[in-house]
Amino acid sequence: MRPFILIAVIVYTIGLLVGFQIDPVLAQRVDTGSFTVWDIARNNLASVFVNIAGGLSLGVISVLNTAYNGLILGYAVSIVLEHTSSTDFVRHFLPHSIEIVAIILSCALGLYIARFIWRTLLKSQDTKFQKRTFIACLALSVIIVLVAAFLEVNVSMR
């Protein structure tokens, strides 16, 4: 699983750097409504699900979704840093930043599925699917998303 995690980190970082370079557009309306833990967890779980299911597209959707997640974060960070102090940013962002780990881990799982499909379906090679590692990483991603959502609502938003 390690090489896939490394690829996912690179993809996310590239997205982050690209997002940081995008010209900011001033929003006319900003939804600052209150969110529940489940609202946030559901959104991130959907992203994790897309990353894993993206393995069926031979990893293309996983990579795109991960890079796009990084891009949005980079974009948001560039705007926030322009308007608030870095202390405020760290206080509001750091507590739930562990959700990035879940996104990267789920991308790695998607890439792992992609390699399995590539080898078994397209190259007819006999490849063993590491079920235990896969399930452990999947469970870890879900737990991280739930913890991150809890922290976002109860720590970051306070």
Next chain:
Amino acid sequence: MKQLPLGIIPLLSLLFFLVSKRAFEGAGDDSQLFTIFIGVSNVIAFFIPITIFIFYLLTSSIMFNLLDEKMHPGRMAIVICFSFLPVLVSAGVYLLMLYGVNPIGLTIPDMRIFSHAGWGGFFIILLLMTREEFHLSFFKATLISLFPTILVMGLRSLI
């Protein structure tokens, strides 16, 4: 000639890409962020048919195993490709409509029904052809072609 149905998938991918591209034209936002979003959406749209194709190939293989039946991946791939024909037609009509070619006066709500009918057709063809091609009972063919989708939709509704 036997591999010809496999051409349905790239054709459908191209249609999905063109529908997505056309749908975003004239959105009236030329910011960098939105342009990237459009690009990502278009590429994802292109890969949706391939993703669905692999999903049904994999889940069919699992279901055949669970039901103690033998599946030939090549034959199953062709069954899935043929099942995409109604979706291909609905995507083609949708694309024509987006380009203003609409001789029978379909509206967007009509297209929604038409699109659902396309996917309905997908499942009917998948069920009937799986049954016919692998000489299965109606019950087993239904389980193979519908159960994985129902499972995923069920999970999706939970989130």
